[in-house]
Amino acid sequence: MSDNLHEKATALFGQVIDLSENQGRAFIEKETEKDSELREYTLKLYLSFLKEQENFGNHEPQKEEVTKREIAPYNTVAQRSLNLVEKIRQVPKKKNTLIIVILLLFISTFYVYATYIRNQLKEMEVNEHIAILKANKTILNQWVENQKMKVKDIASSSLVQNATLQLTALYDKDGSDFYRSDTVTLRSITKKLSRLSKNENILGIGIIHKSIPMTLISTGVLDQKSKLSLFNGKLLAEGAYPVYVKVIGGNTVFFPPIELDKQVYHEHQLQDEYVSECHFATPIIIDDKIEGVFNMSLVSKKTFGKLFRSTIHGNSSEVYAINKRGQMLTTSRFLKELQQSEMLDFDTTKSSILNIDLKVPNGNEQTALYADIHKDLDSPSPQFSGTLTEPYINYLGNKVIGAWVWFPEYQIGLIHEQNYSEFNRSIYLFDITFLLIVVIAVILGMIVIRSNFKLHILRKKYTELQELGQYQLIEKIGEGGFGKVYKGEHRLLKKPVAIKLLKKELNGTDALDRFKKEVMVMASLDHPNTMKVYDYGTSEDGQFYYVMEYLNGISVESMLGTKHAITINRGIHILLKVCRSLEEAHLKGLLHRDIKPANIMICNQGGAYDIIKLLDFGLVKEMNTSVSQQTKINRIGGTPMFMAPERLHDPYNADARQDIYAIGAVGLYMFSGKYIVELISQKMLMGQDSIDNLLTEDIFKEVSLPQKLIHLLFSCISFNVEERPENIRSLIEALEDLSQEYPWSEQQAKEWWKEFDQYS
Known part of the structure; x- marks a missing residue:
């Protein structure tokens, strides 16, 4: 069978592939009326294709018998194809098998997604909550440390220390009635301390006796008549007393917000004017002795209560502080909603601080997260942190998930909560996206599978067109x-x-x-x-x-283009192997005339590394051919960057030293990255036949090469042909001497190829 017959048949076959069987037959018979051989061969291709396609689809088996009878007169080869189809039809349908495989893949993909990927997404969301808590923990610790430094600075001031000594002396003189005896002195001290608290932008200052937990003086809640604080002379209550003991022991302490009746013993009048506060207390040290306790008060809702607003995200996330009794110590993000509910008695002036308990609304049941916190703190080995990713009802009555961290040194905890629906939103979106992708993939897969089957049939018919x-x-x-x-x-x-x-x-x-x-x-x-x-x-x-x-390798040009430097010893190795290839050609009277980095391949062949191959003898020329014998193929050709200058003057010159010149130019380019022709073109036009030291410095000012190698390469590119090495053998001997001084080992080549193969 001729390729011409096959080409005509496949061309006809391509025109009828999308027609019905009757239309296809009629078209083929019409186009091949005068060529029975072409008709027979084309019908063989076409009918074979129809039967293979039938095997893939859902056609009824009766149609096969009709087809067999119809094509019987045409060709026995087609009959054998149909017999093969008959055997294939005895096993389960390919299409059904593919559908089963796709379903199994679909099920396994969903299983992996549901059991692993979805859990990973959920874990990522939880980790985000933990990260937010860690950030807030850092914020709190930094704020506390800054305020401790501030309270120490104020306590060490001369104003506070002098006031402490005066007040102590007054107490020692008049006892517990001191605050009624010398009101002039007390007013003077109160005025000075009030000015100090205003300058320091704090709510109030208090000084407590060194031996008795009694407030000697305070700038908070001043009486309108006496201009003295109603806290003067008040004893600390059970909530503040442990803090007092720590400070007397020499510690500086942060005191989170607590109710007034747990701070001091007081009359009802104090409660009406009290604003929720947090405190920092430190010892007043004079001459290395503790002479009293200094207390700095801050408005909770303006300072501590706002610390955690910066990390709020989304529509429902919230970070707030609590004490061990489950009372909120900071301002709720949803304060307005709380003030408009019975939780804050519909009072728009009330704060959430100390007024909101972590309980499920309309009941006394603790929130699940607060119960987890208590369980951890009461355990023998508390972890002081945890998460609850199963949804629970929070103090607002919303279904949320949460994470928490506890500060044993402050006896408070931080909670981060987010509505469960918002927490799962990204997962839901991913679910929908994943489902859509899977559905689209299944649809496209079915289309591709059916199309590929048809293409496979066509590919078999056209395979011969790709054969040489x-x-x-x-x-x-x-x-x-x-x-x-x-x-x-x-x-x-x-x-x-x-x-x-x-x-x-x-x-x-x-x-x-x-x-x-x-x-x-x-x-x-x-x-x-x-x-x-x-x-x-x-x-x-x-x-x-x-x-x-x-060849499995890379050209010198490509290697230099990917910034893979060629070392001196490897460069000598490459040049030497190229010269040995050229030596055979020269001995047979042939010049290469197009030696350049693109025609030198560095190969890895069967575990042998750095096998050098010289390519492209397309410009080869016989050295002994007379000018009269030259043809058009011997006109000037080659790459100008590596072409010997004499070829420009004498295109028919056939001296072996032209290849030697190209070797030198390639060597200079390998080691310096510069084309010699760019640097010496002006000198050539001026008629110079040598390269001076200045040009040498221009080429190698950033490259350190041995002088012996530089001299050899420059002798190769000398404009004076007589100054170049006499023949390729002399160049080989010079390179062999250099290779003894700068050897390139098999192990070095192996290490380079390991790195290159990984990179490539």
Whole structure:
């Protein structure tokens, strides 16, 4: 069978693939009236395709018998295809099998999502709550430390210390009635301390006796007549007394908000004017002795109560502080709603501080999170933190989840809560997105599977169009001015190869002669550092190609382009191997004439590292050919950056030292990253035939090379041909001497390739 027949048949086949069977038959028979061989072959392809498609679909088995009888006169090959189809139909349908596989994949995907991914998403949300609590913990600790420093500074001031001594003396003189005896002195001290508290932007100041837990003086709740505080002379209650004991022991203490009757013993008049406060207390030390206790009061709702507002996010999240009795110590984010409810007696002036308990609304039951906190604190080994991701009812009556952390040193806790619906919103959105993706994937999968089956049938019919003799084209890996290079495979041996095809439009031009010459030259070279040619031929449509070894590696040009520096010893190794490849060509009277970084490959072949291959002998020229014998293929060609200057003056010059010049230019480019032609073009135009020290410095001002190597490379690129190495053998010997001083070992190459393969 000819390729021409196959090409015509597949062309017809492509036109009828989407028609019904009757229409397809009629079209084929009409188009092949005068060519029975073409009709028979096309029908074989078409009917075989129909039967394979029928096997994939849900057609009734009776149709198979009709088809078999209809095509029997056409071809026995088609009959054998239908027999094969008959055997296939005896096993479960491919389509049903694929559906089962898809369903199993669908179920397993949902299982993984439900048991792992969704839990991970939930854990991420919980971790966000923990992170917010940690941030608030840092905020609280930092604020407390700053206020402790402040209260210490104020307590050490001369005003406070002098007032303490005066008040102590007054108490020692008049006893517990001191605050009634010398009201002039007390008013004077109160006035000075009030001015100090105003300057320090604090609510009030108090001084307590060093031996008796009694307030000697305070600037809080002043009587309108006497201008003295109603707290003067009041004893500390059971809630403040433990703090007093700590301070007398030499500690500076933070005292969270508590009720007034737990701070001091007082009359009803004090309660009416009291504003919720938090306190910082520190010893008043004079001459290294504790002479009293200094107390600094802050308005809770303006200071401590607002500390945790900065980390609020979303519509329902909230961070607030509580004491061990479950009372809220900070301002609720939802204060307005609370003030408009019976929880704060519908009083728009009431604060949530000390007025809201962590109980389920309309009952006395504690919230689940507060119960967890108590359980942890009462345990033998408390953790002082926890989370509750199962929804529970909070103090507002909302279904929430929460996390908490406890501060043993302050005897308070921080709680972060968020509505359960908002907590799950991102998970719900992910659920919906995941479901949509799965549904779309299943639909697309079914479409792709059915389409792929059809494409598989078509691919089998068109496979021969990608064949060149014994080779199968796989993918294009490069393209040049004359041809395209494909990765291919030997159909029988399954050995990878590279196949170069001359572009069709160049048939009948001198490029074809050059292409054929390149094949003959490369086929005549056997050196292991030269790219090997295995085969050549011409396709049915007249396209010339040749087959060469497939290289696993990287060109010098690509390596330098990816910023992989080439070391001195490796560069010498590369140049030496290229020279050895050239030596064989020169001995056979051939010049390469296009040596450049792109034509030098560094390969990893079968575990042998840094195998150097010289490519592209497309500009090869015989050294002993007379001018009269030159043809158009020997016109000027090559890469200007690496071309010997004499070729510009004498295109037919065939001196081996042109390749030596290119070796030198490649070496300079490898080590310096600079094209020599850019630096010396002006000198060449001026007629100079040597390179002075200034140019040497221009090239190697950032590179340190041995002088012996620099001298060798510059001798190779000398404009005076006579100054270059006499032949390639002398250059090899010079490079061999250098390689002794700068060896490149197999182990070094192996280590580089390990890194490169991982990078690539």
